[in-house]
Amino acid sequence: MHHRQKKEVPADPGISCLCSISRSSRIQHEKVNQKSFTKLANRLVKKYDIPQAAIPNLTSKRSTAFIRHLVHRRFNLKDIQLQDFDDMVKDVLKEDHATANDLIQTLLEYSVPEAKKWVDYIFEELGLIISVNLPELSPDVPANNDEWADWDAECSSSTPVPYYTLKPPVDQVIWIDTPEACRECFHRIEQERLVGLDAEWKVVFDYAPPRVALLQVAITDQVFLLDMIALCDAFQKQDLGFLLMNLMQNESIIKLGYGFDADMKVLSKQFQACKSITDEVKNLIDFDYFHHSVLPNHLYLCCNHHNGMPIKSSLNGLVEMILGQPLDKREQFSNWERRPLNQSQLVYAALDAYCLLELFWSLEEQAPNFGADVLELLKPLKQGVKAKSNKSGRRKKAKAQRSRIQGAISSYLQDQEASASIDAIAGDAKCSTKEESLCSLPARSSIPVTPASQFRVVVDTMLQGLGKHMRQCGVDCAVLDNKQDHAECVRLSLKEDRVILTRGKVFDQLRQYVPKERIYKVVEEKPIKQLQEVFGFFNVDVEESDIFSLCQHVIRKHEMYLQICNNGDFIEVPTEFMVTMLDGNSRDVVTLGNYRLDMTSGTILGASANVRLQLDHVPREVPPRVCLFYGCVSCGKIYWDGSHLGRAVSGKFRDILGMRVTQSQY
Template sequence: MVQEAVGNDEDLQKELVYQVAQYGETAEALRWAHFYKVDKKDWPYNVRLLEENPDGNRPQQKLQQSSQQNEESWDDEIQQAEQVEYHKLPLPPNDVFLIDSVVKFESFLDTGLQDVDIVGVDCEWKPSFGSHLNELALMQIATRKNVFVLDIVNLGNKAPHLWQELGKFLFNNCDILKLGEIPLRSTKGGPSLSTLVNHCLGRPLDKSDQFSNWEKRPLRESQVTYAALDAYCLIQVYDILKRCCEEVEFPFEEVCYNLMTNEKVHRKKPKKVGNKKKQNDNPNKEIPQPASPHPAPVPAGKVKLVCDTMLQGLGKKLRSCGIDSAILETHDDHMLCVKYAQDENRYVLTKGFKRSKCDNVEEQLREVIDYYKIIVTKDHVFSRCQACNGNNFVKISRSTMNTLLTVSEANLAPPPPCLYEDEATGFSSEDDYEEAAPPVSLTRKWELYPDEKIDVGLCQTRLGHKIQVKAVPTPIISKYDFFYVCEECGKVYWDGSHFERVLSGRLQGIVQ
C-alpha cells in the first residue's frame, strides 16, 4: 500500500526514506532507498552510515540503538497499560461463509436468505490514499444465524444474473429489513460504529484490520472475521436499541420509519384525566375502502398514479403494464404524494408502516388493477420506461448502436448498474439468446421517434441524457436489428422473448 501511494513520484520516494529513518527503522529506510534507487546524496545520515557499516559498531550507531531501545521499552509499557477487551463475533467459525465462487454464490441465494426478516450489510474497500477510489472488494450480508462474505474480487462479473437475483431477493424485498452503517465524517472526527457497539454491547470493535489490503488474495482468517463482525454487530445493536426503547414504551419502529422518510416525530400529548370515551377503541380495525373512482373500465394509458416509498416495487410493476406511475424515492417526504395528486391529477397509492393484508407485489398489482377497473392490453405492456416512467422512445438501428458504442468507449465511466431483469432490458432478458418473440413495438402505446432525435456525437438523447449503450451486452447488439432508447433517461431496450414470458408469467390474467 505504501508503494501504491508513493508511485513514481521521486519527491515522495525521498520523503518516504526520510520519514522511515526518522521513525528509527534505519534498515527499513535503507531497503526503500535501494528499492526506489534514491540517489545516495539524498539519503539521511543514519541510512548512509548503515550502508557503509552494516555491523553497526560505530559509536554513533551504538548511541542510536541505545536510544531506540529505551523508546521501545517505554512504548511497550504504554501498550501493556492500554490493553483493551474487544467485542467478539458470537457465531462459531463454521457459521461464517466465504462466497468466492459461482457455485457458492448459487448456494447462498438458494438457502441463505430463507425465512430471513433482517440482515446487516457492510462492505470493504482497499484503502485509498489519494483522489483515486478503489473498487469494492467485499460485501458482507449477516443474518441472525450466519454471515456470508461475498468475495467481489473473485466473483466480479462472472455471474451477472446472480447479482440480479441478489438484488431481486434481498435489496428489492420490502419484507427484509436492511441495516447498514452510515459513516459520520467531520474534520474533528465523530461517532463511529465501534463507539456505538461499545455503548450498546459493552466493548468496542477491534479495527486493526480496517486498513487491510482487501483486494489481496487469499484473505487472512482475521480479515474474514473482522468483515463478518462488522455486518453482524449491526443486528446486535439494533436488537439492543429496540429492546431498550420497548422497555420505556418509546415508539422505536415509528421513529426508525420517520427517520428513513424524513418525517417529523409527533410527540404524544399527555392523557387527560376523566371518563371521556376513546375516539378509537380498536386502532387495528380495518378502514373500509371507498368505492372505485371509475364506474366503467378504463384503458391503462388513461390512469395516472403515484406510489409512496413503501410501494416502490408495485410502482415498477405498474409501469410494466403501461400505467403512468410516479414513484417516491426512499428519502422523499410523503407529502410529495399530495403534490403529485394536485399538480398532475394522480391517484395516491400508499401503505401504512404496519403490514397490510396484501404484501406480495403481484397481489398488490392485481388489487390495483381490479380496484381502478384498468384494462391492460398487449399494446400497453412495456410501453413505459421501467426506470423513469417516460413513454418517449427513439428507434435506432444496429449500425447506429455500434456507432454509439464506439463513441461511448471514449468515456471511461462504468455503465449504470443493472440489478433487476425487467429494469435492465424491459423487453428481453440479458440471458436471452434464443429466438426473439414477434415484434410488438409498432403497436405499443408510446411515442416513437426516428434516430434523428439523438446526438450521436455526444451519445445523448435530445433532452441531454447519456444513452446507456454500454449496459447492453455485445451479443445482444449483434442479434437484433432495432433498439429503443428512452428519451427521459437514456436506457436502451429491445424486443425479445422476455415479452412473451411476462405475458404468460406474472401478467397472466391481467393482460387482456
C-alpha cells in the first residue's frame, strides 16, 4: 500500500506575520496545508466580520468550491432539482464572475450540453466570453438537453422508493404569512403538550449570515409553516421575536428538534429579541444528541438495526432506524426563499417537523415494554444543553464493540439468508445486585422444566469455570476462549438459539442485541454456586444420567481458539474388543449398536465421517478393570466408568441433581 506523503510547506512570511499579530509562536509550518489554513481563515472572517472586499482571493476560492459542490450534488448524488441548481449557480455567478470558467470546466466532466447551456447564459446575461473549447454536439442532440436534463422527470417516473410519508392530510399543513394568522397559530400551539420544530433557509455560499425563510411547527394533527420572509415584512421584527421567545421559554410545552441549536443560532442573529434563545430555552429535547449519545446504548428501541448497518448521522437515519423508512431528502437543497414554494417543498418541510412527534410517540410506546421511560431516556436533553464527555477512549472502544457485534449479527443473517428483523429487546436498568439482575427476565414460575440435555448456552471468558461444570452436567455449552470477542456470544445465540451467560458491564452491551429471555447476568462468584444459580433460575432438571454424558475432548480447530467436542453420541465397546484392538490381533469388522467398528484400525464406520478411536490414550492396565468402554463417534475420544463419576454425583453435583424451581434460592 502506498501512503501519500504530506507535502511540506516552507515557512511563509505571511503566516509568520499572522502568528506574530495573534501572539502565537507555537506553529508547526510543516503541518500547515492549504485546506487547514483556508478553514482557519474562514473562521477568522466570520468571527471578526471582515468585509468580503478585503479578501477577494478567499471569496473567489469559496465560490469555486461551492460551484463544484453543487455540480457534485446535481450529477453524482442527484439530490438537487434542476430549478434549484440553476438558481444557486446564477446567484454565485452574479456575485463572482471569476467562477464562470471553473463552472464550465467542471460541467464538461459530466455533460457537454449542460456546459454549452451555461456558456450561452454567461455570454447573454453577464456579457462574458468563456475561453474554452467545447466538443461538437451531434445534430440530433439539442444544446439545452442531455441525459441529465430530464433527471427530475426520470426520478418521478421510476419505481417509487418507500419513503416515510406525512400522516396528516395536506389540507392540515397551514401556511402562515400574516400577523393575524401568526398570533392565532401561536395561541393554538400554547394549548399543546408536545410540538416539533424545524427551520429552513436558503443555502448561502458567501460570508453573509443565513436567515430563516421558513419555520415549521408541528402539533398533533396539524403542521404550521411560518413564512418568515413575509412575516418579517408585515410584523414588527421585535414582536415576532417575542412570540418565538415565549414559545421557547414555555416550560409546559415539550419542544422537539434535531440539531435545533443551529436553528436557534440563526434565529438569535436574525431577531434581537431572540438573542439569548440558546440560554433561555426550556424543555427542549434535541434528538441529535439522543441519536448519537443515547441510542447506541438502547438499540432495542430500533425497528431496523438488526442488519448491522452503521448508525447514520442525520434525521433521515434516525427516522429509518426508529420508524422503519427513510425520509425523502430531495428538497433539502431547495431555494427556500422562492415564493410560492412548490407542493414537494411544502410536504418536505411539514414532514421534517412532524416526524419528530412520531419519533417521540414511537419511543414513548416502546420504552415501557423494556422497563424504560422515554422522558428518563431523554432527561439529559430537556434543558437543550448537549452533554459532553472527555472519555473519548471509552467511546471509541464502545463504538468498536458495537461494530463487531453488528458485524456478527450481519454475518448470521447472511448465513441464514434472513430478511426478517431480530427482536432485540432487553431491560434498561443496569444490574448491580442479584435481584436487579433478574429484573428484566421472566418470572421463574412461568419457566417450564428444561432437561439438561436440551438446555443450550454460551458463556463468555469470565465464566469459563461455569462452562466446564455445565458441560459435565450434560448441558450443550459453548465457551469463549480468551482470544475471542464478545460479539461471538451474540452470533452463537442468534444462530444456535443459545442463552448468553455473562457478568459485569458486558451484560449491558450484549443485552441490546438479543431477546431478554436469551441473556442472563450471573451474580455468584464460585462456579458451583453459579451453576446452582443458573439451573435454579432457568428450572433446569439434571439427572444422574446427564453427568459426564457429553464428550469433553478439546479439539484444536482454529489457531485462535479451542473448540470442545460436546458430542453426546457414543459407541459402546466391550473389554475383549478393546484388548484385541490394543494388541492389534484382529482383522474383523464388527457391528456395535448403530455403528460398525473396524478392529484393524479402530475406525468407527457409519458415522457422519469415519472416526478413528484414540487407542493411544488408553493405558494397558485399564481394560482388565473395566467392563465397557465408550468411544465418541465425533472425535474418537474413549471414556470408561471410574471412581470420578461416583465422586461427582455424591460430591459437587449432589445439590444439582433433581433440582426444581421451588427448591431454588434464586
